[in-house]
Amino acid sequence: MSMLSPADIYKRQQKTPSFDTDNSHQLIKATLEYLVKNLSLMAQKHDQAEVFQTHSARALTSIYVLQSSLDFERGGDIASSLFQLYEYSRQQVLKVMRHDNSGDLEQARHAISEILDAWHQIK
Template identity: 30%
Template sequence: MNMKKGAQQYAQMNKQTGIEGANPHQLIGMLYQGALDSLQQALGCIDRKDFEGRGRHLGRVITILGGLQSFLDHEKGGDISKNLDNLYEYMTVRLYDASREKTREPVEEVIKLMREVKDGWDGIAQQAQEIFSEQNQTVNG
């Protein structure tokens, strides 16, 4: 009985968050947006001297960055994958700096970097959709 209720809640969460039906490109875009939202919330916490909230939001972004790193395919991704891995690692270090220093500057720097990466990611949406459609046709065809 509890498993059924849990599955229903999970399905409802997927619908509410837009995950259901999203392709891999869209899912990564959602992670970027979630990170940006949490970074903005962390800035508000820094301004209010809400150290617990700051830590929670920065921790969420660090978790997202770790997830993004784990999705990188270093065999197929070549230099792009390596550069993104290094960038995600740098962002993580800067967020630890923000937590330690209790200042806005490292968070603002990560926001700028994250926006640049997200803009690039959003810019390849059409190409990603075409690749995803081709892969689905191959698998289902």
């Protein structure tokens, strides 16, 4: 395991993202892309504990960001449906983390990929 120095961590965090952080549409898109990437990596690297733990933590954080960004008052049924899909994905990640064979990362990745595809069509 390589340990980054505090200076390296700071430098990494200060890098400019490839999107406008003031644009909520781009932030959600980036979060969805990051979630799809981490779900895919989790499915591929489930036998590598350290790598798996890193990607599962990132996936759960992405899901939390997506769930907490929903506006249920203005979003209505769509916001509720998205919350349920995000929650389904969260449950699949947790199942796999607990070595529960009923966890289905591929199904979760597919559901989030469909949301991402729809998000691309919005703007």
